[in-house]
Structures are given as structure tokens and as C-alpha cells.
Amino acid sequence: MAGTAGLEARAAELEARAAELEARAAELDAADGLAKLRDRFSLPDGVVYLDGNSLGALPQGVAQRVAEVVAHEWGGELIRSWSTGTWWTAPERIGDKIAPLVGAAPGQVVVGDSTSVNLFKALVGAARLARPGRTQLLVDASTFPTDGYIAASAARMTGLTVTPVDPSQAAEAIGPDTAVVLLNHVDYRTGRLHDLPGLTAAAHAAGALIVWDLCHSGGALPVGLDAHGVDLAVGCTYKYLNGGPGSPAYLYIAERHQAAFDSPLPGWNGHADPFAMTSDYTPAQGAVRGRVGTPDILSMLALEAALDAWDGVAVEDVRAKSLALTDFFLECVAAYVPAGRVESVTPAEHERRGSQVSLRTENAREVMDELIARGVIGDFRAPDVLRFGFTPLYVGFADAERAARTLGHVFG
Structure with a gap:
């Protein structure tokens, strides 16, 4: 019984944390001055695309x-x-x-x-x-x-x-x-x-x-x-x-x-x-x-x-959103993914971080294949790295939250 109660408490805690992160993502997207730029791209419905560091999305026109x-x-x-x-x-x-x-x-x-x-x-x-x-x-x-x-x-x-x-x-x-x-x-x-x-x-x-x-x-x-x-x-x-x-x-x-x-x-x-x-x-x-x-x-x-x-976009604004996105994604990963299952190999310091997050894990290829099957597209680099590229022109904070939550589900 105690074990069951503990699992239920953990599930309730995760549910509350997920509700908090989803609400934060919505607030961040609402305040994002670059959010409207997503309309300049043709993206399939229901997909979180985090592989723009390999192939960018199709711009309208x-x-x-x-x-x-x-x-x-x-x-x-x-x-x-x-x-x-x-x-x-x-x-x-x-x-x-x-x-x-x-x-x-x-x-x-x-x-x-x-x-x-x-x-x-x-x-x-x-x-x-x-x-x-x-x-x-x-x-x-x-x-x-x-x-x-x-x-x-x-x-x-x-x-x-x-x-x-x-x-x-x-x-x-x-x-x-x-x-x-x-x-x-x-x-x-x-x-x-x-x-x-x-x-x-x-x-x-x-x-x-x-x-x-x-x-x-x-x-x-x-x-x-x-x-x-x-x-x-x-x-x-x-x-x-x-x-x-x-x-x-x-x-x-x-x-x-x-x-x-x-x-x-x-x-x-x-x-x-x-x-x-x-x-x-x-x-x-x-x-x-x-x-x-x-x-x-x-x-x-x-x-x-x-x-x-x-047109009309400042690279400095793109950089600011990129750092905010990758910070938020790492926070969501820490909340959703069981401890010890992934390790970030991307520097935490802003001055040493590009616009991607790379996570080391066992069975990385299989994990990425499962993520893609669930609508979150990143990529894999041998032997053990999951790569997630954040293109601020079309990636939002809700995308980052969903990707991390899906990764947590993959790990069960």
C-alpha cells in the first residue's frame, strides 16, 4: 500500500509540474515578439520540429x-x-x-x-x-x-x-x-x-x-x-x-x-x-x-x-529567444525525464552554447526513432547523442515543453 501511495503521490506531483510548465510555455509564447514569424513557414500539423540544425523548415513563398x-x-x-x-x-x-x-x-x-x-x-x-x-x-x-x-x-x-x-x-x-x-x-x-x-x-x-x-x-x-x-x-x-x-x-x-x-x-x-x-x-x-x-x-x-x-528580423532577437528556448527545454527535461537517464553535453553557460541541446543517453538511436514516431523530430549522432535544434523563427516554448514531456514518456 505504501508503495502504491508513493507512486500515486509521484504521479500527482508530475501532473502538477506538467500543468505549471504548460502554463509557463503558453505565457512565454504569448509574450514572444518573434512568435508571429512561425506563419512565414509551412510546417505540418501536430509535429514539433527540432531538426533545423540539419534541415530548416520550408518558408512560405x-x-x-x-x-x-x-x-x-x-x-x-x-x-x-x-x-x-x-x-x-x-x-x-x-x-x-x-x-x-x-x-x-x-x-x-x-x-x-x-x-x-x-x-x-x-x-x-x-x-x-x-x-x-x-x-x-x-x-x-x-x-x-x-x-x-x-x-x-x-x-x-x-x-x-x-x-x-x-x-x-x-x-x-x-x-x-x-x-x-x-x-x-x-x-x-x-x-x-x-x-x-x-x-x-x-x-x-x-x-x-x-x-x-x-x-x-x-x-x-x-x-x-x-x-x-x-x-x-x-x-x-x-x-x-x-x-x-x-x-x-x-x-x-x-x-x-x-x-x-x-x-x-x-x-x-x-x-x-x-x-x-x-x-x-x-x-x-x-x-x-x-x-x-x-x-x-x-x-x-x-x-x-x-x-x-x-525581413525585419534582428539576429540579436533571435539569439535572445534561442537562449530562452534552450534554457526552458533543459528545465522541462529535468522535470520530465527520470534522473540519470540523460546527460546534457551542451554547455549550460550562455556564452558557450549555440542553438541546440545535445543529450547523451543509452540506446540513443532507438530513443530518437521513438520520439520521431510520436511527432517530435530531432536527430541522432553516433554513438549516444540526441540532438535538438531550436530555430527561433518557427519554434516556440510550447514545442520545447512538448518535446521534453514526450522524451519523459519514452523513458517511462
């Missing part, structure tokens, strides 16, 4: 814009859309739309190719800009695997030696032999936010250049590329920028480096006079020299339409 491009610009105007429409200037025009979201002035961001291709351009370009005689390429040891593969290839091409480093120790590791540093602004697995201003300053103090991967920070938090003197940066557009699956990535080349930036992929689109069809390559002025081949127009213009979702 994208489907119509793509249909227009296909039916009218391609179907009707045919090749004339290159010269009389918006196609040819899309890479730099869309780059200028992304620029304020990463703290860059116009003329420094060009869109096209994949993150991997842009990273290769940035690393080889940085190595060619580096001080002569330096041989070290310092690379985030916990980086997304492709960054490591690309870094190794770039090192072989430029005569550098890759040295892996924990980002928390990168400042001390940068030395007189360091030519280039490659770091992720936010760790893709843990959501840990690295010190972009401090590490950029440390690289410059040692006479090195730094390249930042912004895939998990661009569109989620202020980056400040110009303000902090970053040399080069790359990022994808299909996560927090909601550009769609496989949407083209971007390359940032600081204005002070543009005249000397020597791309290892000198394609005709980056030529000063692309239609002259000369055998000698003369790079275009500015960040346009980061272009390579013919742009992927369908994906490019879909991305341009997707960026309309940012």
Missing part, C-alpha cells in the same frame, strides 16, 4: 517562387533569363542578403557550390595569403568529418601539415609556425559555442590567418565577421537559413584580402571577363572571384526566396 522560375524564367524566357533576368548576379546578390546575418558589409559574401568546396577555396586561399615559411594548419580536432578531409587535402596541396587541436586549447596552440587556423563556430555534435572573437585575435597576434565554419551559427546567433576581423569564413544555408535541401553554401572573403585571394578553383564564372573566353585567367574584382562554375539557379533562387523570412 519558396514553392511559388520556384514554380515561377521553372515555368516562366526557364520555360518561357529560356536562355534570355541569364541576360535579362536575375540569374547572372544571383551569387553576389544573395550573398549580400546573407551578409548582415553574419555581420558582414556588402561585397564580401558570395553564394554558390557546397560548404566543402567553399572550405577548400578558403583554406588553400588562406595558405596562399599566409606568411612565407609557415608550415602548420591548425584544425579543430572535433570538427565535422568533411572539414577534416578537406583540410588534409588542402594541406597536401599547399605543403602544410595538419595539427589537430581541441578548440578550448587553440589559443595556446597557435604559434610562430602556424599559417592557418580552421575552427567551427559551434560544434555540430555538442552545440558548444567557441570564442570567435578571442580565437581570431589570438590567431592574428601570432601572425596567422583564421577560417571559420559557420554552418551551425549562421542564422542562429550574431557572428560579427567584420567586427572581429575574421579573414575567411564558410557556411551552409540549409540549416538555420532554411534554404532547402542541398541549397548552395556561402564564402566570406574579408575585403582586405580580396585583391590577393587566389582561388584554387579558378572557374569561368570568377573571371574578370567571363564571356571573353580567353585561355588566360584573370580573376574578377572582389568576392566574385570566389565563383567557379555556372550557378545552380533553381536552388539559388529558392534560397533567395527563403531569405525573405528574415
